[in-house]
Amino acid sequence: xxxxxxxxxxxxxxxxxxxxxxxxxxxxxxxxxxxxxxxxxxxxxxxxxxxxxxxxxxxxxxxxxxxxxxxxxxxxxxxxxxxxxxxxxxxxxxxxxxxxxxxxxxxxxxxxxxxxxxxxxxxxxxxxxxxxxxxxxxxxxxxxxxxxxx
Amino acid sequence: xxxxxxxxxxxxxxxxxxxxxxxxxxxxxxxxxxxxxxxxxxxxxxxxxxxxxxxxxxxxxxxxxxxxxxxxxxxxxxxxxxxxxxxxxxxxxxxxxxxxxxxxxxxxxxxxxxxxxxxxxxxxxxxxxxxxxxxxxxxxxxxxxxxxxx
Amino acid sequence: xxxxxxxxxxxxxxxxxxxxxxxxxxxxxxxxxxxxxxxxxxxxxxxxxxxxxxxxxxxxxxxxxxxxxxxxxxxxxxxxxxxxxxxxxxxxxxxxxxxxxxxxxxxxxxxxxxxxxxxxxxxxxxxxxxxxxxxxxxxxxxxxxxxxxx
Amino acid sequence: xxxxxxxxxxxxxxxxxxxxxxxxxxxxxxxxxxxxxxxxxxxxxxxxxxxxxxxxxxxxxxxxxxxxxxxxxxxxxxxxxxxxxxxxxxxxxxxxxxxxxxxxxxxxxxxxxxxxxxxxxxxxxxxxxxxxxxxxxxxxxxxxxxxxxx
Numbered sequence: 001x002x003x004x005x006x007x008x009x010x011x012x013x014x015x016x017x018x019x020x021x022x023x024x025x026x027x028x029x030x031x032x033x034x035x036x037x038x039x040x041x042x043x044x045x046x047x048x049x050x051x052x053x054x055x056x057x058x059x060x061x062x063x064x065x066x067x068x069x070x071x072x073x074x075x076x077x078x079x080x081x082x083x084x085x086x087x088x089x090x091x092x093x094x095x096x097x098x099x100x101x102x103x104x105x106x107x108x109x110x111x112x113x114x115x116x117x118x119x120x121x122x123x124x125x126x127x128x129x130x131x132x133x134x135x136x137x138x139x140x141x142x143x144x145x146x147x148x149x150x
Numbered sequence: 151x152x153x154x155x156x157x158x159x160x161x162x163x164x165x166x167x168x169x170x171x172x173x174x175x176x177x178x179x180x181x182x183x184x185x186x187x188x189x190x191x192x193x194x195x196x197x198x199x200x201x202x203x204x205x206x207x208x209x210x211x212x213x214x215x216x217x218x219x220x221x222x223x224x225x226x227x228x229x230x231x232x233x234x235x236x237x238x239x240x241x242x243x244x245x246x247x248x249x250x251x252x253x254x255x256x257x258x259x260x261x262x263x264x265x266x267x268x269x270x271x272x273x274x275x276x277x278x279x280x281x282x283x284x285x286x287x288x289x290x291x292x293x294x295x296x297x298x299x300x
Numbered sequence: 301x302x303x304x305x306x307x308x309x310x311x312x313x314x315x316x317x318x319x320x321x322x323x324x325x326x327x328x329x330x331x332x333x334x335x336x337x338x339x340x341x342x343x344x345x346x347x348x349x350x351x352x353x354x355x356x357x358x359x360x361x362x363x364x365x366x367x368x369x370x371x372x373x374x375x376x377x378x379x380x381x382x383x384x385x386x387x388x389x390x391x392x393x394x395x396x397x398x399x400x401x402x403x404x405x406x407x408x409x410x411x412x413x414x415x416x417x418x419x420x421x422x423x424x425x426x427x428x429x430x431x432x433x434x435x436x437x438x439x440x441x442x443x444x445x446x447x448x449x450x
Numbered sequence: 451x452x453x454x455x456x457x458x459x460x461x462x463x464x465x466x467x468x469x470x471x472x473x474x475x476x477x478x479x480x481x482x483x484x485x486x487x488x489x490x491x492x493x494x495x496x497x498x499x500x501x502x503x504x505x506x507x508x509x510x511x512x513x514x515x516x517x518x519x520x521x522x523x524x525x526x527x528x529x530x531x532x533x534x535x536x537x538x539x540x541x542x543x544x545x546x547x548x549x550x551x552x553x554x555x556x557x558x559x560x561x562x563x564x565x566x567x568x569x570x571x572x573x574x575x576x577x578x579x580x581x582x583x584x585x586x587x588x589x590x591x592x593x594x595x596x597x598x599x600x
Contacts (some may be wrong), residue, residue, distance in 0.1 A: 089539050091558075091559075091566050091586060093558070093566060094559075108584060109543045109544075109581075131559075134566070134586065135586065136539065136584065136585065136586065138541065
């Protein structure tokens with residue numbers, strides 16, 4: 001799908017908002033790609049991100065996937081609007097055993113009030129990528145809420 | 151619902167597994183209650199856990215909710231079995247604006263292979279609790295996988 | 301939860317809208333209860349409603365559950381507004397083997413634009429009720445769309 | 451994705467099972483395509499399939515989407531095994547206003563016990579196709595259950 005961003009400064013706004021998410025820095029997440037309707041976030045493995053078997057915790061994947069989807073939607077929103085996650089679902093397809101995780105959010109449907117995204121996460125180990133999570137997400141565009149513009 | 155745990159040492163096993171989840175310590179999460187089919191996890195707010203508006207990030211709530219549900223199921227599993235999240239969904243009902251978050255996982259259906267849990271999250275601010283997230287989760291019992299017993 | 305309906309004629313409007321859903325009559329579904337934020341629909345088993353093992357098809361449960369949730373939300377909407385399902389998820393907890401199915405929709409969160417409901421379905425067989433499905437649903441209130449008022 | 455069916459008679463078994471789903475005939479649904487890991491079902495509009503605005507009811511789309519996904523998974527299952535829907539989620543992306551609906555189920559992950567599918571539904575009106583629903587589904591392979599082989 002091809003999307004036309006409503007605000008030409010969508011990438012700067014997205015990067016600025018990402019920088020305000022304290023959890024991204026705390027996890028070590030990086031905003032890799034910001035395209036109209038598509039965002040990628042990556043994360044290097046550390047024991048601080050693990051579940052009990054030493055793999056990425058599903059919630060850590062959910063965190064970067066939720067932000068990837070939220071910002072994918074945000075790239076298409078008007079200037080001075082904010083983004084809110086309404087709900088999301090994630091299937092864990094394979095053990096998230098890897099040196100690096102990557103989350104991709106992509107807009108499926110872009111509406112005035114609601115946006116639907118697909119979320120995917122991959123882990124890379126010894127040069128091989130495994131699709132470890134997939135799901136969907138509903139976002140809401142917030143317009144005219146005092147002070148909310150990301 | 152009342153559940154009878156298959157393993158009388160369910161609470162010790164759950165606490166030991168929780169202690170191995172590196173992300174729980176990294177977020178500052180605490181295992182508050184471990185009952186048959188029901189687990190509570192709490193988390194104090196810090197700027198390191200925030201999204202762009204300064205509230206708890208939805209992924210942080212998802213992380214403690216996923217573990218609360220996973221361990222709620224795990225309390226009913228046989229000894230020497232492990233737990234795996236198959237999928238979960240979370241609705242964000244209200245801004246997670248608070249000094250503390252609390253996630254509750256409760257078993258709805260306990261099966262030999264699959265378990266279904268309800269997930270809820272609350273934030274507390276100035277003594278008032280707000281129901282900020284709800285959802286459901288499917289878990290799988292892993293039996294006889296080498297080395298997997300939590 | 302207690303909800304105060306915005307429109308005192310909520311029950312009449314709900315019953316009139318239900319009567320316009322052609323599929324309800326085609327399945328044989330009946331609107332059993334209409335309360336503020338809570339609706340029940342029932343359905344007698346017929347071979348025409350079955351999946352391959354002779355039980356209620358999951359989609360048939362989803363159909364009455366979706367309408368039960370949609371109308372549960374609708375009871376709280378302003379007059380002259382319409383209801384739209386944004387998304388729903390359903391877990392199949394047990395074989396839907398029974399003489400009768402019953403779906404219950406209950407509002408968890410009632411907002412100006414979005415409403416979240418819990419969906420449950422039960423089957424009755426030889427006087428015994430089994431909880432066979434559970435899930436959640438997001439609804440949208442449609443205001444000011446030409447001709448849409450249910 | 452390319453999948454290798456475990457049972458060369460997968461298409462015959464799928465068609466025979468579909469023919470036993472009473473609801474498919476009651477709705478007027480047809481099994482259009484049966485490929486390894488991918489199944490399509492179509493349905494002509496009738497007022498008996500409608501919600502209150504005269505479009506396909508979301509539950510009707512869910513019914514054909516659930517069967518499309520279930521049979522997509524089933525095409526890859528061993529002979530003498532059965533299929534069970536564990537859960538599914540569906541987003542309604544656009545009004546299902548059309549003369550015909552089409553549901554596509556596609557396997558994303560094929561496992562020994564669990565299979566994950568993507569579900570999509572489209573409506574056709576005046577020669578134009580609209581993507582009206584999307585979602586995901588978890589299936590379980592039933593092996594060695596007396597009498598269950600579809």
